Amino acid sequence: MSKPNLSLPAVEIREIRTGSITAFDGEAKELVSRAHNGTLKDVERSFQQCAGCSITKAACMTVLIQDAAVIEHGPVGCSTCLHEYNFTYLVNSGLRGVETPLTRRVFSTNLREKDTVYGGLTKLEKTIREVKERTDANVIFVLSTCAAAIIGDDVESVCDELEDELGIPIVPIVCEGFRSRVWTTGFDAAYHGIARKLINKPSSQNTDTINVINFWGSDRFSDWFAPFGCKPRYITPFSTLKDLNHASEAVATVQACSTLGSYLAAVLEQDFGVPEIETAPPYGIVQTDRWFRALGKLLGKEDIAEQVIKEKKDKYLPRINELKEKLKGKTAYVTGGAAHGHALLSVLGELGINAVGASIFHHDSLFDSGRLENDQLNQRVEDYGNVRNYRVCSKQEYELANSLGKLHPDILLSRHGGMTLWGAKYGIPSLLVGDEHYSMGYEGIIDYGERILETIENDEFVKNLQKHAVNPYTKWWLMQRPDYFFENKENKESKAEGEVNG
Amino acid sequence: MAEYMGLIEQPRFSCAIGALQSVVAIPRAVPILHSGPGCGDMVKGFYERSRGYAGGDTSPCTNFTERDVVFGGTGKLRKIIANTYKVLDTDLQVVLTGCTGGIVGDDIDSVVSEFSDAGKPIVSVDTPGFKCNNYVSHSHVVNAIIDQYVSLYEEENEPKSEPATVNLFASLPYQDPFWKGNIREYKRLLEGIGLKVNVLFGPESGGVKEWQTIPRAGFNILVSPWYGKPIADHLKTLYGQDYYWFHSVPIGANETEKFLRGALDFALSHNAGISKKKAESFIQHEIDAYYEEIDNLATFLLEFRYGLPSYAHILHDSGYVVGMSKFLLHETGVVPKEVFATDNVPEKYREDILNDLKSTSSKRKIPLFFEADAGKAQEIIRETEHKGNGIILGSGWDKKLANEKEMGFLSVAVPSPVRLVLTTNYAGFSGGLRLIEDIYGKALDGYVK
Numbered sequence: 001m002s003k004p005n006l007s008l009p010a011v012e013i014r015e016i017r018t019g020s021i022t023a024f025d026g027e028a029k030e031l032v033s034r035a036h037n038g039t040l041k042d043v044e045r046s047f048q049q050c051a052g053c054s055i056t057k058a059a060c061m062t063v064l065i066q067d068a069a070v071i072e073h074g075p076v077g078c079s080t081c082l083h084e085y086n087f088t089y090l091v092n093s094g095l096r097g098v099e100t101p102l103t104r105r106v107f108s109t110n111l112r113e114k115d116t117v118y119g120g121l122t123k124l125e126k127t128i129r130e131v132k133e134r135t136d137a138n139v140i141f142v143l144s145t146c147a148a149a150i151i152g153d154d155v156e157s158v159c160d161e162l163e164d165e166l167g168i169p170i171v172p173i174v175c176e177g178f179r180s181r182v183w184t185t186g187f188d189a190a191y192h193g194i195a196r197k198l199i200n201k202p203s204s205q206n207t208d209t210i211n212v213i214n215f216w217g218s219d220r221f222s223d224w225f226a227p228f229g230c231k232p233r234y235i236t237p238f239s240t241l242k243d244l245n246h247a248s249e250a251v252a253t254v255q256a257c258s259t260l261g262s263y264l265a266a267v268l269e270q271d272f273g274v275p276e277i278e279t280a281p282p283y284g285i286v287q288t289d290r291w292f293r294a295l296g297k298l299l300g301k302e303d304i305a306e307q308v309i310k311e312k313k314d315k316y317l318p319r320i321n322e323l324k325e326k327l328k329g330k331t332a333y334v335t336g337g338a339a340h341g342h343a344l345l346s347v348l349g350e351l352g353i354n355a356v357g358a359s360i361f362h363h364d365s366l367f368d369s370g371r372l373e374n375d376q377l378n379q380r381v382e383d384y385g386n387v388r389n390y391r392v393c394s395k396q397e398y399e400l401a402n403s404l405g406k407l408h409p410d411i412l413l414s415r416h417g418g419m420t421l422w423g424a425k426y427g428i429p430s431l432l433v434g435d436e437h438y439s440m441g442y443e444g445i446i447d448y449g450e451r452i453l454e455t456i457e458n459d460e461f462v463k464n465l466q467k468h469a470v471n472p473y474t475k476w477w478l479m480q481r482p483d484y485f486f487e488n489k490e491n492k493e494s495k496a497e498g499e500v501n502g
Numbered sequence: 503m504a505e506y507m508g509l510i511e512q513p514r515f516s517c518a519i520g521a522l523q524s525v526v527a528i529p530r531a532v533p534i535l536h537s538g539p540g541c542g543d544m545v546k547g548f549y550e551r552s553r554g555y556a557g558g559d560t561s562p563c564t565n566f567t568e569r570d571v572v573f574g575g576t577g578k579l580r581k582i583i584a585n586t587y588k589v590l591d592t593d594l595q596v597v598l599t600g601c602t603g604g605i606v607g608d609d610i611d612s613v614v615s616e617f618s619d620a621g622k623p624i625v626s627v628d629t630p631g632f633k634c635n636n637y638v639s640h641s642h643v644v645n646a647i648i649d650q651y652v653s654l655y656e657e658e659n660e661p662k663s664e665p666a667t668v669n670l671f672a673s674l675p676y677q678d679p680f681w682k683g684n685i686r687e688y689k690r691l692l693e694g695i696g697l698k699v700n701v702l703f704g705p706e707s708g709g710v711k712e713w714q715t716i717p718r719a720g721f722n723i724l725v726s727p728w729y730g731k732p733i734a735d736h737l738k739t740l741y742g743q744d745y746y747w748f749h750s751v752p753i754g755a756n757e758t759e760k761f762l763r764g765a766l767d768f769a770l771s772h773n774a775g776i777s778k779k780k781a782e783s784f785i786q787h788e789i790d791a792y793y794e795e796i797d798n799l800a801t802f803l804l805e806f807r808y809g810l811p812s813y814a815h816i817l818h819d820s821g822y823v824v825g826m827s828k829f830l831l832h833e834t835g836v837v838p839k840e841v842f843a844t845d846n847v848p849e850k851y852r853e854d855i856l857n858d859l860k861s862t863s864s865k866r867k868i869p870l871f872f873e874a875d876a877g878k879a880q881e882i883i884r885e886t887e888h889k890g891n892g893i894i895l896g897s898g899w900d901k902k903l904a905n906e907k908e909m910g911f912l913s914v915a916v917p918s919p920v921r922l923v924l925t926t927n928y929a930g931f932s933g934g935l936r937l938i939e940d941i942y943g944k945a946l947d948g949y950v951k
Contacts, residue, residue: 046581046582046585047562047581047582047585047586047588047589048562048563048564048565048582049542049559049560049561049562049563050535050539050540050541050542050543050558050559050560050561050563050565051539051563051565052539052540052543052559053538053539053540053541053543053544054540055540056540056543056544056547074601074631074632075517075518075601075630075631075632076510076513076515076516076517076631076635077516077517077518077519077520077541077544077545077631078517078540078544078631079510079513080513080515080516080517080520080544080545080547080548080917081543081544081545081546081547081548081917083512083513083547083548083898083899083917083919084547084917084919086898086899087898087919087920090902102902103899103902103903105511105877106511106512106513107509107510107511107877108509108510108511108513109509110507110508110509110510111631111632112507112632112633113632113633114507115632116601116605116632123508123509126508126509127509130509131509134511134877134881145601146538146566146571146600146601146602147601147602147605147630147631147632150571150601150602150605150606151605176538177538177539177540177566178538178539178566178567178568178570178571178602179568181539181565181567183539183540395559397560398560398589398590418546418553418559418560470555472532472555472556472590472591472592473589473590473591474588474589474590474591476588477588477589477590485585
């Protein structure tokens with residue numbers, strides 16, 4: 001494992017930096033202890049479905065910057081799903097006070113066969129100039145692709161040269177899909193580029209601003225920071241170049257998800273002197289209290305933290321207890337990315353729902369901060385107990401279909417598009433909440449708990465769908481262990497039966 | 503093939519591997535990707551609700567890593583294919599290569615032939631993203647299936663043994679958001695004039711069994727200005743099947759009648775053995791039903807006092823641009839102004855498309871731009887002013903532009919997160935009526951706030 005290093009042109013991948021893995025089948029407790037004692041190793045699968053790519057992760061952290069234009073340097077296909085971020089931006093801008101949201105500027109250099117022979121840099125140069133001409137962007141990001149990387153295009157030099165000439169920052173982001181099996185490396189790649197070129201050394205102290213690294217969820221932090229006399233600066237979606245320039249001028253950094261912000265929070269601390277809060281994000285009461293205390297300590301306002309906690313307990317505990325009563329005996333399965341999946345497991349723990357299993361996309365052994373306190377799964381296990389049937393699944397739907405079908409919980413909670421389908425096919429009420437702040441804090445436990453109740457209640461649709469569900473998976477497959485195709489038994493509980501190939 | 507090679511803002515088509523959707527559209531077929539880990543996600547995200555039976559981001563995939571780039575990924579591919587048979591219940595497997603597999607030069611064909619030699623219904627096709635776009639690679643995928651799968655069944659399926667059967671090549675699955683509905687409507691119409699139709703894609707197709715019978719057709723029908731033509735040409739060479747070529751999407755009564763009469767004449771001249779009289783009476787019935795609606799509608803179109811769209815910009819593939827322009831002008835009175843073919847039309851087809859569009863009206867010229875760079879198309883619209891109420895028919899990218907220009911908007915092209923299409927069709931008589939409902943329905947939605 002290694003520390004963030006801004007002198008490198010490309011971010012080091014998670015496999016190296018944070019000891020991340022993409023396959024595991026066992027118990028949460030075991031995963032945490034092996035991650036912490038450094039004995040976790042990744043496994044290959046002899047059957048895989050599309051695992052997802054860094055470029056979309058790098059894209060969402062750049063396309064949503066208010067005054068940015070983004071160039072995908074590769075064949076046109078590698079930019080085709082970015083229209084979804086245009087939609088996100090236009091729809092969610094109201095949550096962040098962007099009054100006149102503008103269409104996102106997304107370009108492809110459209111690399112073709114000839115370019116793979118002669119190189120694509122002339123095209124890139126032309127595209128950058130045209131983008132400058134066509135848009136009012138204050139910053140241009142260039143995202144690399146598998147094709148551009150394999151042909152060896154020196155994207156950085158072109159960006160550097162044109163930056164001087166065109167007078168705006170042009171930031172290369174090294175995020176081609178084959179570099180890392182952990183797609184969240186794409187977040188790091190974007191932050192690496194941003195930190196290298198856009199964040200200035202602090203020129204003044206800014207004691208009332210706290211960086212919040214997040215996606216595009218609702219604004220919960222303004223209310224939470226107010227008693228401390230602080231306000232949030234959300235980065236990077238919906239920020240401006242100027243916001244990013246001044247990200248170093250903040251009293252602290254917090255995150256909505258330790259996986260998302262791991263790298264940027266660590267860089268802000270290590271290279272720019274902005275301290276990162278020394279605990280995991282506030283999901284579940286125990287962790288929410290810990291988080292407010294850590295914030296109070298960091299700001300030197302411990303008394304305010306205690307006061308906030310007391311007020312919240314008085315206000316929200318009665319309703320939380322009512323919900324617990326209603327949800328008693330219920331079981332749930334969680335699927336989603338790390339560490340938001342861990343967060344949902346904590347919320348379940350708080351609500352007294354039995355988390356019978358989880359399929360989480362990857363696992364980071366240790367975050368870039370190097371602090372065990374930031375580990376959300378560890379925190380879940382310590383606060384609410386173990387999760388049996390804990391899987392690291394690399395977004396492999398066939399494994400989820402297998403594992404979920406066997407455990408058949410009362411509800412499936414998901415944090416990534418596409419995964420709820422399998423709950424519905426099995427007649428299991430399924431809930432996806434896109435807003436990452438929705439289940440945070442005391443308020444979140446209530447909001448999320450109410451949604452869970454409502455979802456379990458409204459099961460007519462999934463029961464009907466179950467009757468007519470199409471299932472492409474073989475009966476044979478659904479009867480195997482979900483880790484059947486793990487190629488070595490490192491991260492398996494026991495050896496799988498039968499030959500893998502045949 | 504001369505085509506546009508420059509930058510593209512707001513992509514309206516995918517790259518070569520986007521044609522994995524043509525596999526997804528064949529019932530119970532599965533695409534297997536020898537590619538980087540993101541291609542399936544990109545394609546799924548572009549088309550939306552496009553996973554089908556076992557495709558999109560759940561397609562089996564080798565998920566290229568750095569090591570595979572250096573040492574090659576054929577060993578991994580062999581395992582993924584072998585295990586696909588264990589995990590997924592499918593009738594046809596199509597291996598598609600992405601940029602990674604393409605550039606490192608993996609010998610996919612020999613891996614795939616190990617399985618086909620063992621009797622598996624498996625096909626391989628080269629679709630690295632830099633090679634072409636999905637309008638082009640759709641034909642590569644279909645021709646590969648014909649060569650490597652359909653050809654195995656030639657003995658039981660004698661070429662041209664069913665003179666009244668046709669293979670239809672029209673809407674590109676998923677790239678045309680109305681493909682399912684259009685294919686269903688083409689099938690209904692062609693059956694109405696007495697033909698039996700292999701539609702090959704979507705729920706109206708008989709899956710791989712239907713594909714096996716492709717050689718039997720007496721002739722083929724191609725509805726497209728250019729994409730899909732290599733399939734019809736290939737079948738002509740292979741099985742001697744001539745094809746009836748209709749160059750744009752027939753929308754509404756004029757063009758659909760022309761399409762059907764053309765198909766009928768072609769069938770009769772190819773001894774299809776169908777009844778001309780019955781076909782004629784079917785066509786007349788369809789026309790009558792259509793004009794009953796138009797008759798009712800005309801009063802509204804002519805008299806509605808509060809304003810309706812009087813002109814349109816269209817951003818779509820060339821087949822739709824021409825089809826919609828003809829329909830709008832003649833059957834609704836909406837005048838097509840600047841229109842944009844965003845499908846990167848190869849140079850050699852452009853003149854025919856321009857002439858086809860020119861034939862729309864002897865009075866007016868409809869300015870058509872071949873513009874794969876849709877950002878450029880938007881710039882042109884942004885700088886154009888016309889009198890009256892306008893409407894933009896385009897993709898989700900264009901909604902905001904329409905708002906900016908205070909124009910109406912109807913989402914008719916991909917990508918579009920702002921419209922849900924299931925089995926709606928715009929082709930045919932009923933398609934024309936549906937397009938009218940959508941355009942004027944949207945306009946009426948704007949009243950009484």
